[in-house]
Amino acid sequence: MGPTHPESCSVIVVGSGLAGLAAASAALRSNANRVILLERAIKPGGNSIKASSGMNGAPTRFQNQAHPDNAFFSDTLKSAGKRGTFSAVERDQRKRLIKLLTNESAAAVNFLADEIGVDLSVVTLLGGHSVARTHRGAGRTPPGADIVMKLLQSLKGDSRFDLRTGCEVTKLIQSARSCDANGPPEIVGVEYLSDNELTSLAGPVIFATGGFAGDTDNLLAKYRPDLAGLPSSNEPRPGMHGLLSNVGATLVDMDSVQIHPTGFVDPLSTSSALKFLAAEVLRGEGGILLHNGRRFVNEIDTREHVSRAIMDLEYTSDRPRQWSVQILLDPGACRAAAPYVSFYEQKGLMSRKKVSELDGTTKKTLKDVSMAAAKHNADLFGRSTFGSWALAGDQEDDQKEVSVGWVTPVTHFTMGGIAINEHCQVLASTLGASELIVPGLWAAGELTGGIHGDNRLGGSSLLECVVFGQIAGEQAAATCRK
Template structure:
């Protein structure tokens, strides 16, 4: 049984406490939001981002020593997109715009993490699909995902305008009354959350940053990529939340474009567990090779799409 919903008001609501949600909360505060509430359905923040162990990409940055051109990151990304770039002119231009947004802002992202948040990103490695080394991580023992997430979270918690709520599951996106009555696109006015069997509604603009659905192997993954149903994953086995977006009229795109990581560790005492531990790409970037019957059979730092074609 649940109790009737209690309504609260706030300035900005961010759903999902992985790196995307933490970065969104930080951006909102730097844009002078009066308050930010970050909602996470798990008991701990960090999502799957905290597991990242290879680094974060950016170019051109002061940490790179290898000669490079300013557009190398952009060119590499377009190439790695592979067949998804062979679409209509409109779709291609949309993808180009998104790739430009990603790559052109990567220097600012690296500088923000290094200078404002204090993350060590001094080690740069060449990884899959790179023409020049551009994956940044620290020189210490803390994996880059954990280092970035924990330091960014600490900076947020130093701001009195920020509030983190864990164990809160968003079950509905709320529309404004005017939006419901009109025939136009929906205007999202808040969320309804479930926590400790209590329903609460929060009013305010919503940033939805819940990540992907790689751990939802028997539901969303099976729906959009039935060939991958039940695939073991390093992602936590959590249901995807995309249905909440569809319920308010969102159109999902590229749901079948699921990227498979080539390597993972298998516990010999639990070989058939669906939750695996990542054998990070940095292992291959630093010289690890893949063997089959004693023979090397692939360029270990080729694009991920090539690895999938080989069935890795």
């Protein structure tokens, strides 16, 4: 069946994760006549709805006012590592994007808290951060779900918003000729398939369809074959990157894939390739990682470092490839992360044990951690804070309960993707001093590359969705009004 007649110009957003929702919201606030959001799944929310650690922001009113946070940019740049040093142009572009991400972070937190009504009052220190700056709520709803549901509710209250689920975008429609003789043709709309019917829409297009960590047999296998066999925190679905590269978009950093060190192994389904994430807040609040009862790493170091430390151990299964590591939270950490721990325990991913029930090696480890947490001894792995750790390392600990789960590294986030500039315009080339864009096309969220480099800081995925999603929405709305 051929396409129907195009509808009147609308801002077209593809993908209903947080980046797509933020883009739609910004487009409406920028007076777009209409926003049509296309989602290939039956339910909106994408992977964003599963995000559990929180959202970075600095400096914000929720942080410790006695110690101003001026290190977000430097922490992010340090985490990005050496990637992007191949040319001055690429290096400077990454710095500009990081600066934009961090400078707009406080405004992003304020927007969600003040205009959308999201509770972001609890601030936690995550791995790779020098200051506590990851925001989440005090309630039982994980931050990703809370943000997505409330933002979606806000959008549904606007008559100009049109959400269409079960819609697979199959083509980007190009104009007959290029706006720039040296560049690709302008994107003027999309075609999508729904219920075996092909429909076309006219208007500027924003792509926010996420990464490719779950695209095991295609993009992941192509760019990181060494990660074959690893389980993932992402649903198994194809990445949409090829659709954009077919119209001239440039791909960058595609071999940069983040492994999250702690995906739960469900005791009732150990061979499942899809793992539920053990939120980084568990370690931030004092959780420790054990192999045969012993610690082996600073648990709040970067995800890259912690993952590598686990993967240097001998793995216990190759279908999927996974390791036998315990995550253990003492009573103080359990209280501080109570909504998470309760949820994981209800799902059977964590269980309670008295300290007296643990083996001798683990009990000795708990005593050592208690001494380090109380500053009686230096930590052997260089960990400087143990969050809300409360065990004292004495005999009274024996009757107290800890919560324990089995975790393993999982493919989690792809730092590589579509190249963009500070206006979220999709780039056809990143070479040379002048940019070459794909006109009429914007991108935001995990689909994009060139920001996080070798390693993304925990808490920055939700942030980049809001910051760059809003920019894309504003820019596309302005184009549609011309």
